[in-house]
Amino acid sequence: MSNDTHNHSHSHSHGGAHALPFWRKYIFSTDHKTIGLQYGITAIFFLLFGFGLMLLMRWQLAYPKQAIPLIGKLFTEDGVLSPELYNQFGAMHGTIMVFLGVVPLAVGAFGNYLVPLQVGAQDMAFPKLNMLSYWAYFCGGVVMLGSFFSPNGAAASGWTSYPPLAVVADNGQSLWLIGMVFLITSSLLGSVNTIVTAIQLRVKGLSFMRWPIFVWAQVTTAFLLLLAFPPLEAAGVLQLMDRIAGTSFFLPSGLVVSGEALKVSGGGNPILWQHLFWFLAHPEVYVLILPAVGIVGEIIAVNTKKPLYGYKTLVYSLVFLGFMSFIVWAHHMFMTGMGVTMSTFFQATTMIISVPSVIILTTYLLTLWGASITYTVPMLFATAFLPMFAIGGLTGLPLGLTASDIHLHDTYYVIGHFHYVVAPGTLFALMAGVYFWYPKITGRFMSDTLGKIHFWLSVIAINGVFMPMFFMGMAGVSRRLYDQTIYAHGAAAQPLNVIMSVSAWILAVAQLPFLYNMATSWKTGKKVDSNNPWGGTTLEWAASSPPPHENFPTPVEVYRAPYEYSPNKKLLPQFVQEA
Amino acid sequence: MEQPQYGFWLPPNISTHGAEIDSLISTLHWFMAILFIGWGIYLIYCLIRFRARPGHEADVSGNTHFLIPKYIEIAIVIFEAGLLIFFAAPIWAKVKKNFPNEAESIVVKVTSEQFAWTIHYPGRDGKFGQLKTELIDGTNPVGLDREDPNGKDDILSPNILNIPVNKPVIVQLTAKDVIHSFSLPVMRVKQDAIPGMTIPLWFQATQTGKFEIACAQLCGVGHTQMRGFFNVMSQEEYDTWFNEEEKSLLGDAESATQPSGENQ
Numbered sequence: 157m158s159n160d161t162h163n164h165s166h167s168h169s170h171g172g173a174h175a176l177p178f179w180r181k182y183i184f185s186t187d188h189k190t191i192g193l194q195y196g197i198t199a200i201f202f203l204l205f206g207f208g209l210m211l212l213m214r215w216q217l218a219y220p221k222q223a224i225p226l227i228g229k230l231f232t233e234d235g236v237l238s239p240e241l242y243n244q245f246g247a248m249h250g251t252i253m254v255f256l257g258v259v260p261l262a263v264g265a266f267g268n269y270l271v272p273l274q275v276g277a278q279d280m281a282f283p284k285l286n287m288l289s290y291w292a293y294f295c296g297g298v299v300m301l302g303s304f305f306s307p308n309g310a311a312a313s314g315w316t317s318y319p320p321l322a323v324v325a326d327n328g329q330s331l332w333l334i335g336m337v338f339l340i341t342s343s344l345l346g347s348v349n350t351i352v353t354a355i356q357l358r359v360k361g362l363s364f365m366r367w368p369i370f371v372w373a374q375v376t377t378a379f380l381l382l383l384a385f386p387p388l389e390a391a392g393v394l395q396l397m398d399r400i401a402g403t404s405f406f407l408p409s410g411l412v413v414s415g416e417a418l419k420v421s422g423g424g425n426p427i428l429w430q431h432l433f434w435f436l437a438h439p440e441v442y443v444l445i446l447p448a449v450g451i452v453g454e455i456i457a458v459n460t461k462k463p464l465y466g467y468k469t470l471v472y473s474l475v476f477l478g479f480m481s482f483i484v485w486a487h488h489m490f491m492t493g494m495g496v497t498m499s500t501f502f503q504a505t506t507m508i509i510s511v512p513s514v515i516i517l518t519t520y521l522l523t524l525w526g527a528s529i530t531y532t533v534p535m536l537f538a539t540a541f542l543p544m545f546a547i548g549g550l551t552g553l554p555l556g557l558t559a560s561d562i563h564l565h566d567t568y569y570v571i572g573h574f575h576y577v578v579a580p581g582t583l584f585a586l587m588a589g590v591y592f593w594y595p596k597i598t599g600r601f602m603s604d605t606l607g608k609i610h611f612w613l614s615v616i617a618i619n620g621v622f623m624p625m626f627f628m629g630m631a632g633v634s635r636r637l638y639d640q641t642i643y644a645h646g647a648a649a650q651p652l653n654v655i656m657s658v659s660a661w662i663l664a665v666a667q668l669p670f671l672y673n674m675a676t677s678w679k680t681g682k683k684v685d686s687n688n689p690w691g692g693t694t695l696e697w698a699a700s701s702p703p704p705h706e707n708f709p710t711p712v713e714v715y716r717a718p719y720e721y722s723p724n725k726k727l728l729p730q731f732v733q734e735a
Numbered sequence: 736m737e738q739p740q741y742g743f744w745l746p747p748n749i750s751t752h753g754a755e756i757d758s759l760i761s762t763l764h765w766f767m768a769i770l771f772i773g774w775g776i777y778l779i780y781c782l783i784r785f786r787a788r789p790g791h792e793a794d795v796s797g798n799t800h801f802l803i804p805k806y807i808e809i810a811i812v813i814f815e816a817g818l819l820i821f822f823a824a825p826i827w828a829k830v831k832k833n834f835p836n837e838a839e840s841i842v843v844k845v846t847s848e849q850f851a852w853t854i855h856y857p858g859r860d861g862k863f864g865q866l867k868t869e870l871i872d873g874t875n876p877v878g879l880d881r882e883d884p885n886g887k888d889d890i891l892s893p894n895i896l897n898i899p900v901n902k903p904v905i906v907q908l909t910a911k912d913v914i915h916s917f918s919l920p921v922m923r924v925k926q927d928a929i930p931g932m933t934i935p936l937w938f939q940a941t942q943t944g945k946f947e948i949a950c951a952q953l954c955g956v957g958h959t960q961m962r963g964f965f966n967v968m969s970q971e972e973y974d975t976w977f978n979e980e981e982k983s984l985l986g987d988a989e990s991a992t993q994p995s996g997e998n999q
Contacts, residue, residue, distance in 0.1 A: 237956070239959065240957045243953070243955075243956060251926065313953065316951075316952045318913075318914055318952075319913075320912065320913045320914070320930060321913035321914065321953070321954060321955060324912070324913065325955075339742075369767050406995075408930050408931020408932070409931065410868060410930075410931065411911070411912060411930055411931075412848070412868060412871055412909075412911045413849070413912040413913075414849065414912070415871060415873070417868050417869075417871075422931075426914060426929055426930065426931065427929065439896060460785075460793060461787075461795070462791040462793040462794060462795045463795065465799075465801075468893070478754060479915070491925055491926060491927045491951075492927045492929065493926065493927065493929070493932065494831075494933040495831070495832065496824065496827060496828045496831065496832050499810060499824075499827055500819075500824050500827075503819055503823060504819060505773070507815045507816065507819055510811075510815065511811075511812060514808060514811060515808065516773075517807065518804045518807075518856075521774065521781070522775060522801055522804060523779060524778070524781035524782070524785060525781060525785070525799070525801075526785065526793065526794035526799060527781070527785045527793050527794075528785060528786075528787045528791055528793035529781075529782065529786050529787055529913075530787045531786070531787075539778075539782065542774075542778060543771070543774070543775060543778065543946065546770075546771055546774055547771065548769060550766075550767040550770060551767070553763050553766075553767065553815070554759075554760055554763045554764070557759065557763070557818060557819060557822075557823035558823050558824075558826075558827040559755070559756050559759050559822060559826035559827050559830070560756060560759045560760045560763060560823070561924055562830065562924070562925050562935045563745070563756055563757075563760065563923050563925070564760075565925055565951070566916055566918070566925070566951040566952060567951070571765060627743040627744065628743070630743070630744050630745050630760075631741060631742065631743055631744065631745070631920075632745075632746050632918070632920030632949075634916075634949050634950065634951040635951075635953075636953040636958060637958065637959040638958065638959040639959050640959070642959055642960065642962055643947055643949055643962060644739070644741055644947060645741040645746050645920055647741075647945065648741035648742055648743075649741070649742075649743060652743065662855055672746075699738060699792070700843050720795075721793065722795060723792065723793040723795055
């Protein structure tokens with residue numbers, strides 16, 4: 157194959173020319189690949205940490221007020237998770253998973269590592285900004301983790317931090333807000349970098365309509381971050397002022413907390429926060445899902461050995477989805493006393509946004525028609541993504557229509573809905589991405605057997621966690637309850653909690669082969685025999701594995717659209733001139 | 736009074752508007768099930784038929800165009816638009832906008848706080864007494880001014896909402912401290928209670944019984960404890976309860992001067 161022209165001996169000889177001290181090469185590095193890995197490792201740590209919080213909460217949910225076995229005494233004197241800790245863990249689970257786990261992994265790690273490679277660039281457009289972005293994220297993470305050790309613990313007002321609750325809450329909330337300012341700053345720096353890199357540093361021949369679908373997804377995501385995060389950063393600072401400087405942006409007059417009139421000027425409005433928050437947090441949902449859509453597209457194209465069906469339609473759908481995500485936010489607020497006109501507008505936009513989502517899913521499904529599907533581990537995860545994302549998307553319908561939302565709003569149904577999008581949806585896609593690009597990053601494959609064990613256990617367990625939530629929500633059980641058995645309708649649905657908890661613990665065990673695989677294959681995995689072990693068509697497969705500093709020692713050029721395959725299993729990569 | 740049966744699906748519905756919500760929910764779930772099963776069958780078929788195997792090659796021409804998915808997509812859009820225009824928006828207008836006549840309804844104020852509900856009835860005069868923040872204490876959680884002539888006969892009921900069956904109930908909902916959400920699962924009622932705002936809602940019960948009020952919005956460490964009850968009574972039972980409450984407030988002499996039976 158002609159793509160073997162740069163072999164890995166090239167990279168070693170090249171690396172010597174850029175001898176940097178250890179701390180510049182691995183700690184304060186400006187190389188997008190090192191930063192991508194820093195993001196990836198930190199994000200996986202936080203994903204495990206956030207997952208761990210939920211594993212503890214799930215004990216309390218399954219067996220209310222019973223002591224957590226073995227480790228319960230670490231948290232409270234009697235080993236029973238207290239309602240205070242439950243609320244802290246709940247708020248921090250959401251915050252950590254979204255802002256410190258999934259987004260940094262999807263955007264910070266995969267985006268950083270792959271966007272420059274896929275557009276043929278030597279590095280990000282602004283390498284120092286890139287480094288700053290990681291370290292701002294790191295500081296945000298330290299502040300968030302540190303908040304557990306503040307006198308009354310971490311933030312406990314939900315990841316949504318609705319005032320007045322968040323304003324009258326303990327000091328953990330101030331640290332949460334400061335942490336968020338770091339994280340948002342990090343995302344803003346990263347998004348500018350992605351946009352400029354993808355557009356300005358394209359190699360010759362790489363027109364926009366030749367961008368790999370992953371680059372389209374990352375650029376759309378970057379625009380969402382760039383435009384949606386600033387309002388939340390501002391709102392976060394306003395809430396911090398309400399907490400520490402006595403302002404009343406979100407506090408109305410006449411508040412009486414615990415029988416005492418609150419000594420604030422008042423005149424603010426708690427709904428304002430919700431608008432500012434959801435103006436970010438709805439696009440944030442697409443920040444979580446779009447990179448996953450991009451990863452799945454790459455993996456499907458490579459493992460079906462045929463072009464993605466309807467590439468242009470797919471691109472337009474991604475961009476339209478990104479645009480629409482800015483005008484649906486108030487569907488999170490139907491129960492705040494919204495009138496008919498406004499609710500009808502936001503219902504209509506919500507129904508409209510389902511159209512590009514269905515189109516994206518349809519194009520992937522149609523790509524399978526006439527394919528030759530190789531069931532590699534990444535492909536297994538990418539395949540599972542399709543029905544899981546479908547469940548997540550479909551269950552948005554009853555929540556997006558106001559009348560059915562009356563019963564389902566703020567119940568477990570909502571939790572089931574967005575977890576199907578983010579957990580077996582996005583996280584499966586990210587795991588697929590890890591298996592898929594691991595050979596590019598390390599020069600070695602991850603173990604296939606361990607990968608398959610990881611896949612089958614995960615796909616079964618994760619449905620055991622989230623499927624019962626729909627039934628629990630239908631039964632009307634409110635979310636964020638410390639002990640739902642207090643309610644008659646909650647007690648009736650309680651057996652579902654046991655199923656969910658046991659499934660969650662199995663899911664945790666199922667991640668062990670993955671972590672072991674990731675850690676050991678670095679040294680012991682099967683070595684790749686070429687730069688392009690899966691038979692991909694995009695530019696990252698032109699670089700050696702791992703790619704050297706500045707990625708492409710000899711200049712690359714793009715000659716055709718991505719995902720072109722010719723008959724007789726011959727590859728037509730973007731970077732090869734002759735077929 | 737019968738005990739409601741709860742399980743893993745929708746709880747019983749005892750409201751006049753709930754049946755429409757339930758039928759929308761079930762229509763949507765049939766629609767979702769059909770789409771999902773359709774996709775699923777197609778997906779599994781593809782995964783088996785187009786698996787890589789010796790002698791099988793991918794069709795790489797890229798000129799295949801499918802029309803059926805386009806028609807399905809259009810059908811989905813029309814269906815969703817229909818649900819929105821003919822079901823969701825009208826039900827919402829009925830529930831949230833078209834309020835019954837106050838004179839023919841029970842009107843109450845519900846004030847939520849960490850972690851309790853206070854139900855405030857205007858009494859026989861139909862007028863709520865003035866509320867003053869400085870009067871708030873353990874026994875008077877809303878700060879009702881008993882000196883106010885309108886407030887003398889007001890009934891304050893902690894955590895228990897008593898209502899008659901088959902009569903519209905209008906609730907003026909507010910919160911003292913943080914955001915709560917007034918959720919009556921069997922009544923298909925949910926409304927955020929937001930400090931600084933008074934938001935009206937209404938419903939009408941179709942059968943008697945003792946049911947639960949739940950808080951649906953995280954409101955602090957006792958969120959899970961914030962459970963109230965609502966008793967749907969026959970009109971006679973309701974009048975009896977009302978008269979007894981009134982008697983204990985005003986004493987025998989004053990309440991005896993009023994004609995019994997009517998309460999508005």
